[in-house]
Amino acid sequence: xxxQILNRALKIVxxxxxxxxxxxSGANATTAKSVIVKKHHVAKSTASKxxxxxxxxxxxxxxxxxxxxVYAFVPAKPSFGQIAGLHSVQDPLDLKSSVxxxxxxxxxxxxxxxxxxxxxxxxxxxxxxxxxxxxxAKLPMDxxxxxxxxxxxxxxxxxxxxxxGTTLTRGELLHLALMSxxxxxxxxxxxxxxxxxxxxxxxxxxxxxxxxxxxxSYAEPTGLSSRNQSSAQDLATLVNAAHGDPxxxxxxxxxxxxxxxxxxxxxFNNTNRLVKNPxxxxxxxxxxxxxxxxxxxxxxxxxxxxxxxxxFLDSAGKLSRLGDAERVRRWVESNPVADQKxxxxxxxxxxxx
Numbered sequence: 001x002x003x004q005i006l007n008r009a010l011k012i013v014x015x016x017x018x019x020x021x022x023x024x025s026g027a028n029a030t031t032a033k034s035v036i037v038k039k040h041h042v043a044k045s046t047a048s049k050x051x052x053x054x055x056x057x058x059x060x061x062x063x064x065x066x067x068x069x070v071y072a073f074v075p076a077k078p079s080f081g082q083i084a085g086l087h088s089v090q091d092p093l094d095l096k097s098s099v100x101x102x103x104x105x106x107x108x109x110x111x112x113x114x115x116x117x118x119x120x121x122x123x124x125x126x127x128x129x130x131x132x133x134x135x136x137a138k139l140p141m142d143x144x145x146x147x148x149x150x151x152x153x154x155x156x157x158x159x160x161x162x163x164x165g166t167t168l169t170r171g172e173l174l175h176l177a178l179m180s181x182x183x184x185x186x187x188x189x190x191x192x193x194x195x196x197x198x199x200x201x202x203x204x205x206x207x208x209x210x211x212x213x214x215x216x217s218y219a220e221p222t223g224l225s226s227r228n229q230s231s232a233q234d235l236a237t238l239v240n241a242a243h244g245d246p247x248x249x250x251x252x253x254x255x256x257x258x259x260x261x262x263x264x265x266x267x268f269n270n271t272n273r274l275v276k277n278p279x280x281x282x283x284x285x286x287x288x289x290x291x292x293x294x295x296x297x298x299x300x301x302x303x304x305x306x307x308x309x310x311x312f313l314d315s316a317g318k319l320s321r322l323g324d325a326e327r328v329r330r331w332v333e334s335n336p337v338a339d340q341k342x343x344x345x346x347x348x349x350x351x352x353x
Contacts, residue, residue, distance in 0.1 A: 086120075087316065132242055
């Protein structure tokens with residue numbers, strides 16, 4: 001009996017010794033870990049590169065792969081004028097527009113000319129002819145017109161604040177088309193013209209021929225298509241004709257306009273900031289831009305007591321067309337009338353359709 005008790009006692013002592021040994025090793029491990037951590041803290045600033053490399057290797061070993069993103073440089077698509085070499089032509093005013101024309105509206109005297117016969121895309125300057133046709137037709141301006149899916153831009157996929165289903169009067173749509181260059185508004189005006197869009201476009205081309213704009217062609221009423229093309233000379237003729245219409249003068253130079261769309265009121269502004277500039281006396285204007293055409297601007301304005309028509313096409317840079325207008329204005333104001341004649345033509349081939 002005493003022998004059995006002794007064996008049990010020995011087993012208990014053995015378990016207690018084993019437990020004590022395990023506890024001691026755990027304490028030592030904890031101590032060692034804390035020492036390692038402390039060493040990392042101390043050496044963090046000097047060994048950051050090593051730590052980073054360790055982390056990378058750990059990620060690799062655990063099978064986590066990083067995605068490599070490659071950024072490709074895509075050059076901007078050149079305009080038609082750039083392709084034709086029109087920008088290589090220099091002028092005394094250092095204009096950024098490759099095509100420019102300034103004429104006296106009363107005498108038709110050419111004050112400044114640069115590649116004025118080149119035929120290039122005209123972007124939303126197209127809408128000026130759209131306005132001429134709508135205004136000349138004497139259609140009811142209070143007639144309600146609804147924007148449909150047919151008016152959505154499938155050419156350049158441009159955005160619009162006029163959602164499909166928006167209903168406005170013909171007068172409101174014309175105002176937005178001429179002042180804010182609203183594409184859906186311009187397209188809706190052509191689509192709902194008596195006879196339809198095809199009839200409207202044919203009238204645009206017929207009007208151009210009637211005005212003597214022999215280098216001008218229209219494919220649609222917005223200017224989104226690069227097939228809408230003209231020359232600076234032809235556009236000066238159009239500006240002169242449009243300036244004779246009081247409604248077109250008013251709508252193109254309006255600084256802002258609000259329209260009610262459902263429960264919302266939308267504020268639209270003029271695409272030409274010069275109409276708000278007190279240094280400018282602008283009687284009619286229109287801006288335009290698509291990649292193929294560059295930045296475009298036409299204006300009728302009064303400078304130094306003279307009524308002038310200005311045309312700037314294929315300008316490089318968002319604000320460069322306005323900068324060109326400012327350069328011409330300062331030149332006209334600072335030079336005697338006798339010296340205000342500059343005519344420059346490109347030696348490069350001109351673009352025709």
